[in-house]
Amino acid sequence: MGYKSDIQIAQETELEHISKIAEKAGIDDKYVEQYGKVKAKIDLSLLKDMKNVPDGKLILVTAINPTAAGEGKTTTTIGLADGLRHIGKNSIVAMREPSLGPVFGVKGGATGGGYAQVAPMEDINLHFTGDFHAIGAANNLLAAMVDNHIYHGNSLGIDPKRVTWKRCVDMNDRQLRFVIDGLGGRFNGNPREDGYDITVASEIMAVLCLASDIEDLKKRLAHIIIGYTFNGEPVTAGQLKAQGAMAALLKDALKPNLVQTLEHTPALVHGGPFANIAHGCNSVVATRMAMKLGDYCITEAGFGADLGAEKFLDIKCRIAGLTPDAVVIVATVRALKLHGGVSKDDLGTENLEALELGLPNLLQHVENITQVYKLPAVVAINRFPTDTEAELELVRKKCQELGVNVALSEVWGKGGEGGIELAEEVIRICEEPNHFTMCYPDAVSIVEKIKSVAKKIYHADSVEFVGNAKAEADNLEKLGFGRLPVCLAKTQYSFSDDPKKLGAPKGFKITVRHIKVSAGAGFIVALTGDVMTMPGLPKRPAAERIDVDASGKISGLF
Numbered sequence: 031m032g033y034k035s036d037i038q039i040a041q042e043t044e045l046e047h048i049s050k051i052a053e054k055a056g057i058d059d060k061y062v063e064q065y066g067k068v069k070a071k072i073d074l075s076l077l078k079d080m081k082n083v084p085d086g087k088l089i090l091v092t093a094i095n096p097t098a099a100g101e102g103k104t105t106t107t108i109g110l111a112d113g114l115r116h117i118g119k120n121s122i123v124a125m126r127e128p129s130l131g132p133v134f135g136v137k138g139g140a141t142g143g144g145y146a147q148v149a150p151m152e153d154i155n156l157h158f159t160g161d162f163h164a165i166g167a168a169n170n171l172l173a174a175m176v177d178n179h180i181y182h183g184n185s186l187g188i189d190p191k192r193v194t195w196k197r198c199v200d201m202n203d204r205q206l207r208f209v210i211d212g213l214g215g216r217f218n219g220n221p222r223e224d225g226y227d228i229t230v231a232s233e234i235m236a237v238l239c240l241a242s243d244i245e246d247l248k249k250r251l252a253h254i255i256i257g258y259t260f261n262g263e264p265v266t267a268g269q270l271k272a273q274g275a276m277a278a279l280l281k282d283a284l285k286p287n288l289v290q291t292l293e294h295t296p297a298l299v300h301g302g303p304f305a306n307i308a309h310g311c312n313s314v315v316a317t318r319m320a321m322k323l324g325d326y327c328i329t330e331a332g333f334g335a336d337l338g339a340e341k342f343l344d345i346k347c348r349i350a351g352l353t354p355d356a357v358v359i360v361a362t363v364r365a366l367k368l369h370g371g372v373s374k375d376d377l378g379t380e381n382l383e384a385l386e387l388g389l390p391n392l393l394q395h396v397e398n399i400t401q402v403y404k405l406p407a408v409v410a411i412n413r414f415p416t417d418t419e420a421e422l423e424l425v426r427k428k429c430q431e432l433g434v435n436v437a438l439s440e441v442w443g444k445g446g447e448g449g450i451e452l453a454e455e456v457i458r459i460c461e462e463p464n465h466f467t468m469c470y471p472d473a474v475s476i477v478e479k480i481k482s483v484a485k486k487i488y489h490a491d492s493v494e495f496v497g498n499a500k501a502e503a504d505n506l507e508k509l510g511f512g513r514l515p516v517c518l519a520k521t522q523y524s525f526s527d528d529p530k531k532l533g534a535p536k537g538f539k540i541t542v543r544h545i546k547v548s549a550g551a552g553f554i555v556a557l558t559g560d561v562m563t564m565p566g567l568p569k570r571p572a573a574e575r576i577d578v579d580a581s582g583k584i585s586g587l588f
Contacts, residue, residue, distance in 0.1 A: 034141045036588040040151040043292045052288060053121060055296035055323050063285070065159050069151050071285040074243055077319055084121075085321040087460045088352060091330040091410075092339035092399075093360040094372070095532070096374060096522055097368045099377055100413035102143065103360045104332055108450075108458065109146035110351040110358065110410075111328040112293045113449025119457070123148065124298035126312045126332065127162065127287070128155050129230040129304070131565055134573035139587040141169050144442030145448070146299045152584045161238075162200045162229050162302070164283040168251075168276040169232045173197045175272045176256050177212065177219055187264050187348030190222045193257035194434075194546060196563075205568030231307045238280060238553035239313040240349055247284055248277045254550035264509060266549070270304040286316035293446050293584035296323070298431045305332025307519040307563050309341040309553065312351045319329020333522035335359060335395040340487050343403055343523050344469050345515045345553055355460045357399045357407045358452070360439070361392045363417045363425065369532045378416040385421055389428050390534035394489065394525065398430050402486050404467045406459035410439045410452050431567035435459075476503045476545065479516040480556050484540040487526045492539045499556075502545040506554060509547075517553045519561045527559030 034042075048070045052062045061076040087411065093103040093108065109268035114121035123224035125148065133155050141151040148154060155164070164427060173195055206226035212219035229235060233254055241247040250270030259265060267273055286300040298320050310332030311317075313505055314421065318329035322445060331338030339357065347353065365378040370388030372381055393410065399407045409429045426436045437455045440448030470482040477493075477500070484490040495503070506512070518540075523529035526538045544557040557563075567573075576586035 036139060036147060037151060037585060039145060040147050040149050040292065041583070043149065045290060046073065046294050048288060051290045051294065053427055054294070055288070057288070057323065062288070064199055068289065069153060069159060070288045071159060071282065072288050072319065074315060074326060075287060077315065080322040083322050085354040086325040086327055087325060088317070088321055089328050089337060089356050089358065089456055089460070090342055090354045091328065091358045091360065092335040092395070093333070094337065094365060094395055095334035095369070095524060097365045098374055099362060099364040099368045101362055101365050102439075104140065105142045105144065105146045105442055106358065106360045106412055106439050106452070107328055107330040108142040108291050108297070109446060109449040110438060110452055111295050111297070111326075112146060112291055112446025114326050114328070114331055114455035114456070115293065115295050116446045116450055117453055119326055119453070120324050121293060121295060121326040121328055122320040123291065124312055124317045124320040124327055124329040125297060125299050127158055127299055127301055127302040129162070129228065130156070130200045131228050131230070133587070135202045135565065135571050138216070143588070145292055145445035146441040148299060149292055150289070152587060154289065154299060155587050159287050161283040161287070165200055165232060165234045165238060166229045168233045168279040169229070169277065170512060171276060172254070172256065172267055172270070172272050174328055175270050179270055180220055182214050186265055186546055187259040187261065187270055188257055189260045190220060193222070194528050195254075195256035196225045196227045198227045198229045198232045200567040202228065202567045204564065207562065207564045217311050225564070227563045228304070228565060230294070230302050230304045233548045233551050234280075235301065235303045237546060238284060239303055239309070239311060239348070239453050239515065241284065241372055241544055241549055242314060244277060244281060244284060247280060248273050250550040250552070251276050252550075255547060265547070284315065286313060286319055286485050305338040305341060305521040307347045307561060309517050309551070310338040312340050314346065317352070318350070335398060336487050336525050337520060337522055339399065340469065340483060341517060344483070345517060346479050348468060351551055353464065353466045354405055354462060355464060356456055357405050357408050359392070359395050359399065359407055359455065360410045360412055361425070362412045362414060363421045364394060366425070380418045381487045382419060382424055383504050385424055388533055389425065391525075391532070392425070393428060393432060394534040398487055400432065400434065402469055404465040406462040406464065407434050408452070408455045408459055409434055409436045412442070413437055413438050413440050415527045444527055447448065460572070476506060476516060476554050480542060482519065488540060489534065489536065490526065490538055490540045493542060494539050495542045498569070499542045499545050506545065506547050511547050511549065511554060514547070515553045516556055517548070518556050518558055519563070520558045521561055527561070
């Protein structure tokens with residue numbers, strides 16, 4: 031049998047009607063709003079009606095720093111949930127929605143792979159139920175209301191040079207990072223420097239994913255700071271009376287989306303903030319819903335554990351009052367050898383020396399989870415046919431020295447059956463003592479919080495605040511935002527802020543160049559290194575391979 035692409039496997043799978051998936055999840059039909067035959071939104075009243083139902087176990091899936099060799103974090107997340115179902119456990123997946131930027135840029139599809147996927151993969155990867163379009167519309171409505179207020183007399187005294195709210199579009203488009211708008215004379219607005227973020231970096235995305243209900247959503251939207259007055263005072267969306275209209279655009283987007291895995295395990299796919307420039311987790315309401323519906327909620331955080339897991343634990347868990355029961359750290363032998371200096375073309379050859387050089391990347395993530403956050407963990411090796419027994423044994427040995435077991439994951443080729451070993455280990459460690467501790471307390475300063483993440487999680491020697499960054503932090507302290515958690519925007523490819531420093535680099539500093547507040551989301555954003563809030567397309571974007579035939583069948587999404 032020849033090789034099948036992810037999209038071919040997905041398109042050959044007969045999906046169950048979404049009403050059957052809802053029934054399997056224990057969701058009464060009165061809460062289900064169908065979007066065709068295989069998608070639905072779930073009304074938030076379900077959470078209120080289930081408030082006295084005990085929570086299931088919360089399992090976080092994270093990974094090593096990503097490489098061109100691939101790690102399979104999303105695939106493992108889905109396969110683990112299917113694996114738990116194989117051994118009779120009631121599991122629910124809670125995942126993020128893909129952004130169109132990476133779908134048409136580097137990654138192609140982002141719904142898992144092989145026989146461990148969520149479906150319908152084409153819909154989920156493209157427009158899905160319109161959540162991201164609603165977020166973009168709400169973001170850009172606020173941007174329009176800001177400039178409209180300035181145009182019509184500016185009674186709030188907004189300084190056009192200190193407007194911080196950007197427009198957004200859900201596409202990688204470097205041309206829009208810095209723009210001048212309002213050209214063409216007085217009747218077309220006031221000329222000023224502006225810019226675009228990608229939608230998944232918009233604060234609206236973070237607000238939607240952290241809001242607990244519609245009232246909390248409106249409150250958070252009202253707190254968004256759009257810029258500053260000529261006197262340096264912050265101006266909020268609430269002062270522009272924008273929160274009601276924004277919430278109206280977002281009312282359906284706030285409801286989690288129900289789909290299924292290829293093995294018909296219920297999956298809530300909702301929200302999608304980037305983990306390198308935002309907080310990288312699916313919505314709080316979807317996670318809470320999955321915990322009420324299942325004995326095991328399997329969720330993931332974006333990119334490596336230094337980004338996604340750190341923000342899941344220090345931001346999402348802090349704000350939502352969640353405590354994970356276990357953490358899965360995904361790695362591949364191939365990726366670890368790449369961290370050890372092997373070229374991508376030579377990853378299929380056994381190389382214990384390179385593997386040993388790359389292993390510190392994995393081991394540092396393991397140590398962070400078990401020693402800093404004090405959570406039970408398992409390493410999931412996403413097995414490739416070229417992995418040798420000697421290589422796998424070396425990974426096992428090094429992880430066991432840190433008191434963590436390794437489980438092989440073969441879900442790409444075998445689906446849930448290939449996730450049984452991992453599922454059994456997850457069940458075991460969920461019963462271990464759990465002393466969950468966050469990286470820093472609320473009470474320390476913004477600067478100290480940034481230093482805590484940089485030194486404890488990234489293992490940097492120091493932090494350098496360049497330009498106005500230190501003054502920005504001090505000003506936010508004076509404005510009363512000092513107790514908020516921090517969200518560091520950093521490259522995903524390295525523990526450092528230099529994407530070329532692979533493995534577990536030592537002797538480096540983290541450079542912070544800009545600090546701002548996302549007051550609606552409830553965290554401080556610190557931009558490090560050269561990370562951008564609007565990515566660009568690669569030389570050969572995935573969009574070149576994507577097509578649709580006369581019957582409407584899509585190809586090229588991997």
